[in-house]
Amino acid sequence: MGNGVQDSGNPLGELPRRYWHMSQKYDRPQRTDDFGIDLTADVHRWENWIVKLTFEKQGNVKHGNGFYVNVPNATNDVVLTAAHNLVDGPQHYCSNIKIIHDRYKEKKNTEEEEEKEGEDIEVTPDMLRVCTRYFDEPNEDNAIYDYGAILLKRDRLKRIRGFGFHIMLGLVPPRGLDVKSPGDDDKDVMHDKAVNVSGYRPEDSPPQELPKRSEGRCVRAGDSQLQYNAQTVQGMSGGPVWVGYRGKETVVAIHNYGAAKDGEGNQGTRLNLKVWRTIFDWVGVGWYGKSLHYRGSKTYSMHLYLPPNLPPTSSLNRNEDEGRVRVGKPGQIDSLFDIFPVAMVPGCKEKDAYYGFILKSADAKRSGPTAKNTSPTWARWDPSKNKVTPTKHFDARCEVNIPQVIIQPGKPFEIQARDGKDFKQVKMSMELLDKEDLELLGDDPTSYEDTSEISFVPVKKNKAPTSASASEVPQ
Template sequence: MSSALNHLTHALTCRAMAPANDGEGYHTITTSGPNLTQYLTTNDGESGLEESVAYDVRANTPAVYLVLNDVRMVFYLDAGNQLAFSSYEDDEWEEGEWHGLSQPVVVHPETQLSGLINEDQIWVLYQTPAGQLAAVVKHTGQWSLAGTIAADMAPRAPHMAMADGADPNHLHVFFFTNRHEICHTQGSLTTGDWRGSIVHGAHFDGPISRFLVIPTEDQRRFTVYAATVASKLMMISHEGPLTELGVIKGGRFVPPTRAESTFIINISFLSSGKWLFFGRETDERGGEKTMGDDLAAWMLPPELYHDDYIEGPRVNMDLGSKKVDPTRWYRFLVYLKMHKNDKSGNPGEYHGTGFFLSLPGARHEDKDVKVVLTAGHNLVGANGTMATAIQVASPDLGRSWLVGQEMAMVCPEYNTTIDKEGSPNDWGIVFISEFDTRDTKFKQLGFAFNLSLAVQPPFKVSSSVPGPELGGFRSSINGTPERVYSTLTGFHQFPQKISYKKGGTEPGMSGSPVWISCNNLLTVVGIHTTGSSMSKSRCQGVRLNLDILERIFAWTHTSQRGRLRAHEAPQFDREGLYLSFSRPGGIARVRLGSVGLETTFKVLPAGDIQVNLGPRGHKNPRGFLVATLPTDLEEKQRYLKMGSTYICEDDACYGPVESSEVSLVLHTTKNGNRFRLEPVEDDEKQT
């Protein structure tokens, strides 16, 4: 199956799309609750970084993604049905301001968006509340309303703007008319002169949802690809009639036959100033770049798709709804005292904060241990040497421990960023081994963690959500620990950092937990590392993301590692079936693979509950099943429906795996076929 048509289908069905800066993939804009999220997909089909682009957007907002060199902008509608945009600056997405406009840009509630960007101007097209096609333009740093374009089109009708290489003020606008045709009009918003004509052959039997106009290689003609409301993929070439290429199911292209041939489509992301070819990429000078293997080679055959599966497992998280007795978290904090060197190597006594993490079964140096998390700079001197004489004290438990260097670990990458304020590597662990291992309450003492929060795309908890909190110990003159506490006015969670405002921080609070009540558990989401004594200043810490948690699990031997085998499945001849997670916590997809391929997966702890993706390794394992379901009575057991019904929602974990593939085993039961994960019975299992 042609990867070109699958890319094209993705571009027609996603909210917005643009190439990555390095040319190694593309970004897709989707909605995640009330927020817009950007996902990176590499050229080999793997999913990369997820980033929050905008918060509190309008439900089902349209979007347009404009890119030129280092400029990245996403336009959308906010909750008030007004045009808004976010810009990517300093490695973060920030909401932009309409400098030059005296009032918000109010749009029709069913408008679509299109736009383009060049070295001089940025254009964004939308429909006004009266249904007119209008534009807003940015020139010399100021936005202005550019007027309207005569267009016989209904609300919700798709449109597309293209630049004219000979005249930056001249635009080509394509739109879907009330007569179910695509009209091409060209002119200038400066002069108001427009002339249009119907695209030859572009008459449809009904409405269309999206279309793309793609110039041919000589850039004098174009081809139109359209997705109809009836889920058909249509093409109008400059030298032929309207042609049906196939259908769109579940966001994927399904050809009329499996013998559909591979071909290259010349796609122009005109806003970026680059021509992106599906199959090759060229820059403005005509140089060619290979994009790699056919991305469609791994996809499940279309006859195995099941239309019912459109979303991932449901995980309910109740954030900040429960007020917690402060004496409960008092016991989770510890006061740290240690000797460290300054940059010149001179030793001195320092103080800091740490906190217990609830991680039953943790071991270090062949001993049962209690885990204390803290800031990395509490355990490493300014000259990069480890602290000595580390004392961990719990005033509320009335206990203290003297810890040697062998019972402390710091993120290995911290020394390379030791001079960087706000380093995402500024975290470490202290292991407490001197306690009664029969003391179950002490072993379970500590803040909970949540894998779903760890793998979520970056998000914001607004000030209206009660409960984000920060607590620690400040340094005192007489050496007596003094507990300090602050309720935060919300926080921003980025891929590696967490940012929040509070009424100033004090020396000694580095290493304090940032937590929130989640499903009635005190759940830590970050480690405080950088603050200010100024009131209402912005502080930041290290986000407790999946990368950090996995390293903690490895250091404490609380994660498990196993292997899976692909078994012969007669229904699929010599082909095995594989379950692929596009990203931690992402939707599972089935792919083809060779029998005998064994891949590695991980079983991660989820707080006090172990989540197991196989039938072994826990006293009450949960399986991840893929059932064959018929689409009608005459086509039995041919379609796959994927989901995680058999993973308990309380586990709050669905699918973090080390590798991208997990093999499936076919079983026949009285209730029909089931595909189940099974471990390999050999000596290669690792811990």
């Protein structure tokens, strides 16, 4: 177990093409910078994001770990940990839970005295969140549900932005689908990847000692659990399992158990889509059952329509699978989306997060999240083809930036999609529709006309979005 610098060798291997960055071209050598750490960053900064926990479990003092994760738009700082560090029986929390010498705890003895760092934090039950399945039945049979969080109140300007995350690293290859890119295979993106497991050992006392890091490889990647051969010791539960991804420290699992059998790897709850959506529910992040309206006409309503119930055998190349601008007065709104973060890097603020749009099924309720156990249909934004399409395969084209919705909530905002090294924003038009057909829309408020006039235009820097170039999420 060491505390050294990550191996600078290339741990990428051969990624299935569905995981390639959208700027990668099939006829060019595969990019190797998706996995690995940017060597210009402070190689020890991850040490600042790990906390040591102590707690009493059935009368005995125990040790564990937690770690800060950068959840955008949360009103709390989020410390993830293993649920068994927080629970000692069915629906019963451990007692005397503490974060030991949290370097971000601030204290002022007088108004004039400078802020001091490094105080213990007493953790009370109202600060805790635990996966319901584990809270009801806390045992190793529910190891994949062994995760929880400590929510800390802190001024937004002093948010602790810990490890980054990326939904793509928690997605398993879709099963039973016929859609495949050239050269695709069924390997999990985490298969045989280099991983780090970090945390304090029971004998480590912060701040005198720093958290340790052990390196290994992911030996098994399951839907809800990762196994890895990185060395761990008892008392490191709750520490992060993390990789370098797109140059940044990115968490992929919560370490919670040693190897079940000789020859098997240590175990961690995988931070998959379902787990992240649970965490977002805990901190109130995301918007559910929202339609996307384009503010381009004072007379007619324009919103994004994506065909529902995408058939598994779809080639995604037929025109009927493409998104449309639906125009009405106000017209029928059929496409509703759940919108939440899918990627965030350490140190960045809300406006830099990436979001994904999941299309709600036709029979889903308007509000409330789409069922977490279903295979989601994502909106894919493709500036190179001026298309928005539904897809079962999440890739980098499903990630968009929506900075204004965070900076100015309730105001129009741009949807910005990456086009190579640049960003382009979504634009909708209705110029191809016949004027006589448009006039008839006023006779029936549910009638509508569809047009394919979706395009992507360069982002205008340092200019606020206007009614002709912005979308909104209605309340």
